[in-house]
Amino acid sequence: TDSLAHLSGVARRLAAGDLQARARAGAPQEVAALATTLNEMAAQLSQTIDSLRTEQARVASILAHMADGLLMVDERDHVLQINNAAERMLGVSAGEAPGQSFTQVARNHEMTECLRQAQTSRREQTRLIEQSGAYRFVRMVATPLQAERTGNFLVMLQDLTQIRRLETIRRDFISNVSHELRTPLAALQALAETLNDGALEDLPAARRFVARMDDEVHQLTKLVDDLLDLSAMEAGQAPLALRTEDIGAIVRRAAERLQPQAERAGVALRVDEAPPIAVRADAARIEQVMLNLIHNAIKFTPPLGVITCAVVQQDGHVTLSVSDTGVGISAADLPRIFERFYKADKARSGGGTGLGLAIAKHIVELHGGQIWAESEPGKGTTIGFTLPAVQ
Ligand SMILES: Nc1ncnc2c1ncn2[C@@H]1O[C@H](COP(=O)(O)OP(=O)(O)OP(=O)(O)O)[C@@H](O)[C@H]1O
Ligand SMILES: [Mg+2]
Known part of the structure; x- marks a missing residue:
């Protein structure tokens, strides 16, 4: 025993x-x-x-690690379980929600309404909801957990903010491209019609019109080239041909090419003296960046202004900059000038499409550098970028 x-x-x-x-x-x-x-x-x-x-x-x-928010709600609307993503999206602190009602936790009448409909119909309900306070755009799915036979519901919250933002960017992009295409096309059409309507008989006038048609075609070609360039870079299909280069030589070459334009615009274009500095770079691409920066400076600087290109080496990288004494960029426009198609000053842009700086930013970042802009309206602008130096 x-x-x-x-x-x-x-x-x-x-x-x-x-x-x-x-x-x-x-x-x-x-x-x-x-x-x-x-x-x-x-x-x-x-x-x-x-x-x-x-x-x-x-x-x-x-x-806990799911990107989507999940809540389990019982038949009396009490939250039984909630994951981290849902806590984050609804702005409740960890562990606070269980025991509270869904209405209390969600604090959004559309969410409450969606759950209510699912409960009444005993069917899955889906809704797109804007959480205005959080600037978030959410898809909510409320599903009855039939297998459990408990009257419990599963609520799933998907954050679609990013997707929606991309959708807006895509839509803006298409409307910008269409607009930029339409302007030269409309001009070409008008010029062709004028020629047809008799201007052809007047040889000097006809020559002028044809020259303007040529300009418009050039602009169309540049737009299409820039777009193809951008999309190739964004798709990672524009590999850099990296070589060890003297950065000063690239800067001087770009400045020389634009010297005649600067003279025509009545502005002085200078390159600061610098000792030879070696960088790993795609020379043609960096020259393309410099050409756009200098060309911008010429466009936005009134006669008698000065444009200065400088190269400075400091801790592990090289900083290149183009400074002008031109019209400047307002504080409101400054953060946006690297966006595709963004033009702060449409009148002075001289038929530019607003893609130049977007392309420049891509090229600089592909090189592992950074690009930025400083400006004081009425005083001038400096656009600078870095490149990793060869040690
Ligand atoms: N040096 C500058 N001074 C004043 N504004 C500038 C300067 N550089 C750029 N900007 C502003 O930034 C905008 C965007 O420049 P970006 O080079 O991307 O386009 P763009 O020169 O207008 O056209 P594109 O380069 O495609 O021919 C310009 O339209 C202008 O408003
Ligand atoms: Mg430009």
């Missing part, structure tokens, strides 16, 4: 959750057999519980 008392003691400890409890083999034989069975059962139980714990931890970690 002593051994029996021992066995029932062990059984009680097991029942209470102490899965380490094991029975001593005792006599008589039947008791010994019982002890073995009890121990086997204990081992089995502890294994099962271990694997359940692992499984549960796995599910919990999936829920």
Whole structure:
């Protein structure tokens, strides 16, 4: 009976959750057999519980790391469970939501309404919801958990803000391209019509019109070339031909090419003296950046102004800059000038499409550098960028 008392003691400890409890083999034989069975059962139980714990931890970690928000709500609208993403999206602190009502936790009447509809119809409901305070755009899906037969609902929240932003960018992009195409096309059409309507007979006038048609075609070609260039770079299909180059030579070459234009515009174009500095760069691409920066400076600087190109080496990188004494860029426009098609000053842009700086930014970043702009309206502008120096 002593051994029996021992066995029932062990059984009680097991029942209470102490899965380490094991029975001593005792006599008589039947008791010994019982002890073995009890121990086997204990081992089995502890294994099962271990694997359940692992499984549960796995599910919990999936829920915690999911990008989508998930909540389980019972039939009385109380939140039973909520994951990190949902806490973040609804702005509740960790562990605060369980026990509160969904209405309280969501604080958004459209979300409450969506859950209500799912409950009434006992069918899945989907809704696109704007969380105005959080500037977030969310898709909510409320699903009855039929398999559970409990009246519980699963609420899923997907953050679509980024996707919507991309959608807006795409739409703006298409409307910008269409607009930029339409302007030269309309001009070409008008010029062709004028020629047809008799201007052809007037040779000097005809020559002028044809020259203007040529300009418009040039502008169309530049637009298409720039667009192809940008999309190739964005798709990673414009590999750089990196070589060790003297950066000063690239800057001087770009300045020389634009010297005649600067003279025609009545502005002085200077390149600061600098010792030879080696960089790893695609010379043609960096020249393209410099040409756009200098060309911009010429366009936006009135006669008698000065444009200065400078190269400075400092801790591990080289800084190139183009400064002008021109009209400048307002603080409101400054952060946007690197966007595709952005033109702060349409009148002076001289038929530019607003792609130049977007392309420049891509090229600089492909080189591992950074580009920025500083400006004081009425005083002038400096656009600078860095390139990693060769050590
Ligand atoms: N040096 C500058 N001074 C004043 N404004 C500038 C200067 N550089 C750029 N900007 C402003 O930034 C805008 C964008 O420049 P960006 O080079 O991208 O386009 P763009 O010169 O108008 O056209 P594109 O270069 O495609 O022919 C310009 O339209 C202008 O408003
Ligand atoms: Mg430009």
